[in-house]
Amino acid sequence: MSKRVPLRVFAPASVANVAVGYDILGFAINDIGDEVMFKAGNEKGLILKSIHYNKGLSKDLYKNTAGFAALKVLESLGLEDEPIHMELYKNMDIGTGLGSSAASAVAGAFGINEYLGRPYTKQELLPFATQGEQIADGSYHADNVAPSLLGSFILIRDNATLDYVKLPIIKGLKAVIVHPKIKILTRDSRNILSPQLKLDQHIQQSGNLGAFVAALFRTDFELLKRSLDDCIIEPQRAELIPYFYDIKSIAIDNGALGCSISGAGPSIFALCMNNIVAENIAESWKKLYSDKGIENNVHISDINTEGAIIS
């Protein structure tokens, strides 16, 4: 058994769907994310001792995405009896659409793996983190978990097998994110969606997804811009988010490459080709929501390239 050293890890927030990749596309952002601390415990097994900043979350390992992901790693190694003390620093609010539950799950899986002396590669942790995330919304999909763990843009070819592709990043690409502080549960935001779509919508959206992937490989901002158009999910969810179309117009008018709902919302993201565009959008977004009396956070970020790290 390798020597156990206490440590704290950070897993970033992420933007899923990204207009054209519902349930299969996401990217990680900087600065925002959750942290988990692991150290030796004095009771048998893993114990989630405390959760900072969010008293509402359960410390039951089977009901906490970070705890469950860590537990699954331990079980796979036959180490579930090892006395380990875990603390979750829940820096992110729940229900923002920025992969809060995924960040916790990733931090749990990544942190316990580092604590144990790295028995798994980072890539091998994806199923554990995805099982953790599954606790939050009931479905098994890795479009938040994979970018939070691995960084960059990630395309999930197949959620069942977690076969994914890490996509290249275009230098200079910036994300602007606004979180209007209203509550949408992922579960509700999923339920609003029609389980069917038209073949024409599928054709349109697929063309845009394929072009989006090609644009990243070709470092082609113009193609990226033309491809960032969601004809399936956004029209159904926009009504859940106050002033969504005003926010989107601001982004496009200021030169954003694209703007859509982050994950299940209510956060909204825009992708921009440089920081000046991003700052103009951030400022106008803040003003709009503040003028309307809606509390909000606005954040500008590069695309996070590292994913989960020791903090």
Next chain:
Amino acid sequence: MSKRVPLRVFAPASVANVAVGYDILGFAINDIGDEVMFKAGNEKGLILKSIHYNKGLSKDLYKNTAGFAALKVLESLGLEDEPIHMELYKNMDIGTGLGSSAASAVAGAFGINEYLGRPYTKQELLPFATQGEQIADGSYHADNVAPSLLGSFILIRDNATLDYVKLPIIKGLKAVIVHPKIKILTRDSRNILSPQLKLDQHIQQSGNLGAFVAALFRTDFELLKRSLDDCIIEPQRAELIPYFYDIKSIAIDNGALGCSISGAGPSIFALCMNNIVAENIAESWKKLYSDKGIENNVHISDINTEGAIIS
């Protein structure tokens, strides 16, 4: 006016849909295709003088994909009165699923443009060729026309604007194609398709399309293989093609990267990572259809990189 020199052009056959890109993905193949000859005429306007090898096709410019595409180019230049004599060498059968009408349309547009001294770039001919193709099946889509004109794998981001992306080719990639000589009209093959699909199917197919595009950029045969799986169109059309699933099993068992219906069928294609695999599949396919008493043509090809050429 530039000097007119008689010429003959060739436009290749193509495989559309390619399992994961219904109406938006196609590639061109070698050796099979249609030809059009242009020379000065002795009557006012463009005249489609003769059609070789297929007496059933109309010589009316408004009912012939090659003639209509050429006419559209002439009209756009105000040259519709110039006396031009056109002959179509219809080498391909109709209704094979190998882009026969598209090859004619491309040869018409490309040929007249060359004859006129190249007023348009090859890329600029895409709308004219697509209008020609539209005569054949009524819908405006470029997944056969674009690869026939430009070569390689082409992804159509948006059929309405003909915004496309030329995708890279992996060296060594081979296509095997079998045409069982039964008749399916594209129109019928379209009508069999449900106009709706499940959101889950869309997610699955999109993941595969995105991964397919990434695989070409990464020259990743394994990813290409995992991505070539059609959960939407193939299951609906397979019943139109005799022994489709036997043919597919032969391809996969022999190591094909993937196998599905070419365009609207009945032709079937397999992609292979080298010529030995391709030859084994070709031989077994020929044997199966011949044993069952179904007349057939089998063809092995590199991915055509040039598209339409002067022949």
